[in-house]
Amino acid sequence: MKALFTRPRSLTSNVMIYCPGCGHGLVHRLVAEVIDELGLRERTIGVAPVGCAVLAYNYWNFDVTEAAHGRPPAVATGIKRVLPDRLVFTYQGDGDLAAIGTAEIIHAAARGEKISVIFVNNAVYGMTRGQMAPTTPLGLKTTTTPSGRDPDLHGYPIRVCELLTSLEGVCYLERVAVDSVPGILKARQAIRKTFTYQLENRGFSLVELLCSCPTNWKMTPSQAMKWIGQEMVKWFPPGVYKDVDSTNQG
Amino acid sequence: MKIIVDPERCKGCQLCLENCPNQVFQLSSAFNLSGYHYVEVVAEERCSGCRRCVIICPDVAIELYQEKKKKAVPTKGEK
């Protein structure tokens, strides 16, 4: 029997704790698949965030450390500077990366730190029960914006890829909607590119993945996937925002 | 095709079921140990091996195998 799909070696057999239809499981698997493809499992060090993905070290079958909330880019900097020939990546949610860890991500990018950032944007604080995130679209009801996000009261969502484009240390930025089979395949390509660029010492790179949080969006997994493609992309347009190899930069 | 759904990994999100073009899956009426209705394979013979289910499954609950061994075709020059 020829295997068309089995669990990647870089994933453990542990059942992930995420809710049904959660985007984290998908992205964990994509990261693992790419690491397997590139043959990097024994050279990889991951940095897990605080948030739903805090237990990522239980699911990835390579070296992983936790980091304080928002600090993964600083922790990854310490690791990468000490072990420059390893693949070092952070895995961060929107609260971790774009709220409490804003300084760390911007300065890691500005330094051109040779790390990869897997940024999961699901528009809410998932683990703490769906409060407003820095990436919550206007109008969206969350547990701390019960009447919907109002710009007068809560400000505007942060678009991370757009924000980072001006920094010279950044070699690659792409946003992908993880809302369908083609979206997932595209996300895998983007993850592969961020890892490849790191191995080529090109600088800092980040992939923003628009992912579903059916539980806190109060949708079925299928509705949540559709909402990414229909609503979330209006606020966070997918595309390549920077690519040192491309003339078509955003 | 051989499709194996691990009922203990499956959380019944049904993304596979909705993305399958050939109605291979259905939701079981039984529960797994975590309390989820899980997806089961009802029409394996209809599977075309398109891999949509394994690509979209967030929980790595499905494994897909090709039963008949195809004769190796040289792919030189092809990307």
Added chain:
Amino acid sequence: MKSLLLNGCEAAAEAAIAAGCRFYAGYPITPQNRFPEYMSFRLPQSGGVFLQAESELAAINMVFGAAAAGARALTSSSSPGISLKQEGISYLAGCELPAVIINMNRAGPGLGDVTPSQSDYFQSTRGGGHGDYRTIVLAPWSVQEIYDFTYLAFDLADRYRNPVLILSDGMVAQLLEPVHPRNGMKKLPQKKWALTGCRGRKPNSIKSLFLTPGVLETHNWKLARKYERMEKREVRWESYLCEKMELLIVSFGICARIAREAMEQARREGLRVGLFRPITLWPFPYRQLKSCLEKVSKVLVVELNLGQMLDDVKIASGGHSRIFFYGRPGGGVPTPEEILKEIKKK
């Protein structure tokens, strides 16, 4: 090896390099700016990495990363910056990562000023960040000692897989004194737990999160046993002329050095005064101090704060000593004569 003329920042930096430190991250803050400046050229010369971080938070977390990757790592700062680092120190303790943190204590609270102080005693000896943890705290009183203690701190950090603090102050940071350096580093310990890529072994993980009921308590008990071992083995102190005395001064760090001068003046005037100096502020030398306290009727605690180590002296005495306190908060530094005056009052 010939002596070097260094200030406290430079001495600690040289000691770190001699001890095999290969990573430093810090953020500028007076009175220890010489530290990052000196490291910025000395550490790369020794094959290490110097990073000026965007914040104290980033600096301590870069140290966390370097330590997780198995390197001997260091950060330095002064009081307001050390407050910001407390989150990271708590994570280092929870994750059992070795690192050295040097605090050139300046006066607070708040922004305070840049003059020497010992006002971070509580913060240093009582954990500082959140959670139930301890760090070894070494208090040097000279440039030679900040050299020796920094060198030692890396060994202690690795031995216990725990952060180690040097509680120094703005005066030792800027004192210029001769230092006898040590020879280059011996063999560094193997760190099988470090994250280096899982070639030929099972993956390692570093974490302080334990969600399964009871597991975090077990982890805390394991840490508690480690802290007990530190209390048994790592207590350091010094005593001077603690026989046949009428009054015992208890003081630490630079303040103890001033107090020793006061003690010598008092002795010259025929007053029988001794001095007890805790070197490790945690673990505190309770037992050793107690046996000194038993030989004396009056005790004078002298600190550059409102009375923080005073609490530990009271714990050591168990309520059996007459304890007086002379403290100078907010950057005030007493002269030996001022301390002598206090001695004579008692």
